[in-house]
Amino acid sequence: MIRKIVTLSVVVATLAIGVTAQKRQVMLDKIVAVVGGSSILHSEVVRTADDLTQRRREAGYTSDRDPFTEALEALLLQKLLYNQALIDSVEVNTSDLVTRAEGQVKIMAEEAGSIPALEAKHNMQIYHIREMLRRRLEEQTYAQAMQSEITSKVTITPGEVERFYKRLDKDSLPTIAKQYVYAQITKFPKSIVEAKQRTRERLLEMRERIITGKTKFATMARMYSVDGSAIHGGEMEPTVLAGFVQPFADALRELKPGQVSEVVETEFGFHLIQLIDRKGDLYHCRHILLRPIYTAEELVAPMQELDSIANLIRKDSITFEAAAAQFSDDVHSKQNGGIVTNHDLLEHYNAFDAKLTATRFLEEDFGMGRGKSIEDYNAIRKLQVGEISPAFQSQDLVGNNLSKIVKLVEIIPPHPASLKEDYLRLEAMALTDKQGRVFDEWVNKKIEAMYVFIDPDYRNLKFTNKKWIK
Helix, strand or coil: CCCCCCCCHHHHHHHCCCCCCCCCCCCCCCEEEEECCEEEEHHHHHHHHHHHHHHHHHHCCCCCCCHHHHHHHHHHHHHHHHHHHHHCCCCCCCCCHHHHHHHHHHHHHHHHCCHHHHHHHHCCCHHHHHHHHHHHHHHHHHHHHHHHHHHCCCCCCHHHHHHHHHHCCHHHCCEECCEEEEEEEEECCCCHHHHHHHHHHHHHHHHHHHHCCCCCHHHHHHHHCCCHHHHHCCECCCECHHHCCHHHHHHHHCCCCCCECCCEEECCEEEEEEEEEEECCEEEEEEEEECCCCCHHHHHHHHHHHHHHHHHHHCCCCCHHHHHHHHCCCCCCHHHCCECCCHHHHHHCCCCCHHHCCCCEEHHHECCCCCECHHHHHHHCCCCCCCECCCEEEECCCCCEEEEEEEEEEEECCEECCCCCCHHHHHHHHHHHHHHHHHHHHHHHHHHHCCEEECHHHCCCCCCCHHHCC
């Protein structure tokens, strides 16, 4: 049986206090358990269990496990991780917790009808609810960081992958779903120079407004930045310089707290950067990210060019492979007959290794943050092997606009996993299995070393990990 790492997702949803709670008989709250210096209240377990039940219902999932027991065990684990994170001085970014807590409060108030209704529902004032949420978010953030500290250090060797595969029951080997091999020819808009200049000018105008005090950096980030950090005013977690792409890191290194950089170009687009503070090797900053914007005419032009190239290929005037080498703007695929790989994804995460190169993609590999665009999948799924798509607009991994045509090269039908054909998939499964075992061993040792008390009334619950009962 393939093991899975215990996650904290069941606890994440408890942060919206009582949003999904059902009406219950009123009872005095009590301490159910204590882990380290953290207590768990009966009401906290009830809220977690109610939310777990609701999420199962929405997903159409049922379980034989009692949701109250599962919720309590998840909270025990979270408290354990949180306390150990404090002991180990694990560093996390807690600067956005107030904002996140306030967002939760707004959602809860809307569902309750008003803030007074929310206060009445939970029999506490709004600032108590807000502070409770902030503390729980803080605890969760530390717990997740601690778990990452443990599992991120786990590595696996080819021998371990082979042993993992041999341990699997051959009658129940994991099935690898249908996979696609495809090739592409891409074109960026020819007006990219003009579009970049327009973007620089926009950022220079923003910089002038910021340094003259007409507006705040965080406000501009929330209004205009296309990065995910915009919701937090452009603020990023404290990180060492090596954690930033080179031009960004070079500019950040020269800043003093409060200073705003000149316009910085990276593979992601164009940035303004403001250093908040620096503690040792950790740089705490915020930024505004903009990408070039094109007119409709500028975006249509490369599509027309690609459609002309596709027609030449269909008429056998040129092969797809030769056309890719001659016309494609994609440096990763143009010298390989246009065959699409995961090189861009590996380089994006500074994890490039030739042995990790993949040319087969599952349906789940397409979409936001998964390496290949959903537009690619929508194009290739309509093709027969050997056919070429019409030109379509898409984005690269970092969000730059481009156009492309794709050719479906091969479809690999669903099949039982094999070491020869599916090594990378099996390696990922074996790593997950090993991470789960390492994490479980760590948890067991910490349970023995840390103070854990469970109220006698709850000791007969059927915990997955029997070591919680001391």
